[in-house]
Amino acid sequence: MKLDDKFDMFFNQRIDYKAFDKREQTKVGDIVLLKRRPILECRYPLERYEISETVYELGRIKDPLTGRRCNGLRYLDESFIANDRENQLNRPSSASIPIKSTE
Structure with missing residues (x-):
């Protein structure tokens, strides 16, 4: 300083x-x-x-108190990130969703 x-x-x-x-x-x-x-x-x-x-x-920064990896002010929960990526890959595309008519 x-x-x-x-x-x-x-x-x-x-x-x-x-x-x-x-x-x-x-x-x-x-x-x-x-x-x-x-x-x-x-x-x-x-x-x-x-x-x-x-x-x-x-x-590869780890929080000294919790021991969890972090990026800036948020924690990187690796299992959550892996599940989120898997969910994105398994989502059906918008073209395959059937559209129901309300008549």
Whole structure:
């Protein structure tokens, strides 16, 4: 957070780090734990950190209290999603529904 003197408010400040990935398994958007590298091991001047472990992969976030997967503010109940997809596939199309006359 950075203090803005004009508005006298704190604002989030984004910082991008360049890091070395030994295993080459992470993707952009993953939440990782960084570790500072010794200066002699750095290939490039800006590559001062290395990824020590992947905390959360992109799209695989779990709520720490319930342990359920979530997307933003809603939970992803995988069984509900699978049942919903199956129901969508088994729905009859509108052309096969017979129309009854009211005469």
